[in-house]
Amino acid sequence: MAQFALLLPHAPDRYSSATEDEMMAIIKDYVAWTEKLTAEGVYKGGHKLNEAGRTVTAGGAEVHDGPFTEAAEILGGIMVVEARDLDHAVAIAKTNPHLKHNARIEVRPIDDV
Amino acid sequence: MTTPDDDVRARLDVIVRRGRGRLVADLVRRLGGGRLDLAEDVAQDALAAAIAAWPFRGVPDNPEAWLFQAARNRALDRLRRETRETAYAEETDDRGDGVERAPIDDPELRLIFLCCHPTLDEKSALCLTLKIVDGFTARETAGVFLEPETATAQRLARAKRALRDAADGVAETPSRFEIAARAPRALKVVYLMFALGYAPRAGERALRRDVASEALRLARVLADHPLTKRPEAAALAALLSFQASRFEARESAEGAIVLLKDQDRALWDGALIRQGLAYLEPARTGEAVSRYHLEAGVAATHATARSFEATDWPSILTLYETLLTLTPSPVAMVNAAAARAAAGDPTGALEALDALSDEKALATYAPYHIARADALERLGRAADAGTAYAAALEAGPPAPVVEHLEGRLAAFE
Numbered sequence: 001m002a003q004f005a006l007l008l009p010h011a012p013d014r015y016s017s018a019t020e021d022e023m024m025a026i027i028k029d030y031v032a033w034t035e036k037l038t039a040e041g042v043y044k045g046g047h048k049l050n051e052a053g054r055t056v057t058a059g060g061a062e063v064h065d066g067p068f069t070e071a072a073e074i075l076g077g078i079m080v081v082e083a084r085d086l087d088h089a090v091a092i093a094k095t096n097p098h099l100k101h102n103a104r105i106e107v108r109p110i111d112d113v
Numbered sequence: 114m115t116t117p118d119d120d121v122r123a124r125l126d127v128i129v130r131r132g133r134g135r136l137v138a139d140l141v142r143r144l145g146g147g148r149l150d151l152a153e154d155v156a157q158d159a160l161a162a163a164i165a166a167w168p169f170r171g172v173p174d175n176p177e178a179w180l181f182q183a184a185r186n187r188a189l190d191r192l193r194r195e196t197r198e199t200a201y202a203e204e205t206d207d208r209g210d211g212v213e214r215a216p217i218d219d220p221e222l223r224l225i226f227l228c229c230h231p232t233l234d235e236k237s238a239l240c241l242t243l244k245i246v247d248g249f250t251a252r253e254t255a256g257v258f259l260e261p262e263t264a265t266a267q268r269l270a271r272a273k274r275a276l277r278d279a280a281d282g283v284a285e286t287p288s289r290f291e292i293a294a295r296a297p298r299a300l301k302v303v304y305l306m307f308a309l310g311y312a313p314r315a316g317e318r319a320l321r322r323d324v325a326s327e328a329l330r331l332a333r334v335l336a337d338h339p340l341t342k343r344p345e346a347a348a349l350a351a352l353l354s355f356q357a358s359r360f361e362a363r364e365s366a367e368g369a370i371v372l373l374k375d376q377d378r379a380l381w382d383g384a385l386i387r388q389g390l391a392y393l394e395p396a397r398t399g400e401a402v403s404r405y406h407l408e409a410g411v412a413a414t415h416a417t418a419r420s421f422e423a424t425d426w427p428s429i430l431t432l433y434e435t436l437l438t439l440t441p442s443p444v445a446m447v448n449a450a451a452a453r454a455a456a457g458d459p460t461g462a463l464e465a466l467d468a469l470s471d472e473k474a475l476a477t478y479a480p481y482h483i484a485r486a487d488a489l490e491r492l493g494r495a496a497d498a499g500t501a502y503a504a505a506l507e508a509g510p511p512a513p514v515v516e517h518l519e520g521r522l523a524a525f526e
Contacts, residue, residue, distance in 0.1 A: 028122040030168030038171060046169035077169045
């Protein structure tokens, strides 16, 4: 078994105008998924990334506040799952509700040196 | 049918709804009664951050502790950026110096007593409590008062300002005398909170059981607590117990509303009915008859009837007519008319309802049109009944009621 990172991007304005009720309806899908896969021993953890951040460019001359407004999408969070191989990890990612509420998930093997 | 997803949603709803009241209550104790606005902001921030993180980290084992920590961090952060002098009290517990600071130890109840401050008029106090303790929006609360949403939003803003201005000389924890003075208002707030959970006017679900259950819990705290233990508090606890006993029967498997006459009485919760009857005993000890006594009487009559037909409708009608002398509100008149129709006098019921046709607030109150439709149906005036059901639909009740009405309407087409 190996570990894979699921990178979950979303459009910059995806959640900015959502009401609490809409947010709850979306979040319950994710929580149900996370809880199910945790119980099955597949889900290994994850982090929500705060949207307030900065980009540092080489040389350190430019530090932007909120570099994300011009970006097509921003990385909303990272999840780690355990799978046999990349195909298996992709099959797991396909069940993630992120694909119901957003466009795509990037599945990347975590290098185990 | 409930799916695991619905269960998750229900669990999150309870955490958020209960969490909000508790967070605001705790923050008000730490920041002072004058910083209700800050407490509310911080609580909202903490909740939003929490629910956004839970998809990734899972719901923590102790979500309440998690929320308190998140709120504390945010409150300290906000205070550092402010120039205003507000301290965050890490210790709020009584310090054993003989001064009774928190005679009410239930956090939500303490917040209700703060919102029921005498500087506010009654309506404002009610709106504010519903907003702060339960997170009801101006739109939802506007429905309770049969007034436009903008009016409620302005009322809320004014109420918060008034409380802030008044709060300098006001303790965040009311004294026992203040509690006694504010108790009637607190009962009303709990009553309305239950009503909002039992029959929300806007939204998807016919019954928001978590809100109604929380109101029942608070009513029992009020009825049992030495400082607030009065016959009308017991009557309210009885009334809400009877109403809550019908939760299971009131919602169909598809989430649609089931009317009293169609309910499976075997689904009524016998333990809650017994609890209601038990609260009727202390309710009988006083001299005064409150609206809660009369409504509990109506509810008890329903709860102990074998069937809809076998219900003692004449007693219910008498109770409603007494209620009208106490609170002659249009809504109470609609209820009395509905009971009159069931008691076998649809002609009188229709007359009473038609006499209310000039009440502007009732035009958008679906139960008014439903009661008219029912009376017309009993009189055999199918076409007019159809028109009245259509008017009820127009009034915009919650979705499950819409489904029910569409079913009734189809019968006339």
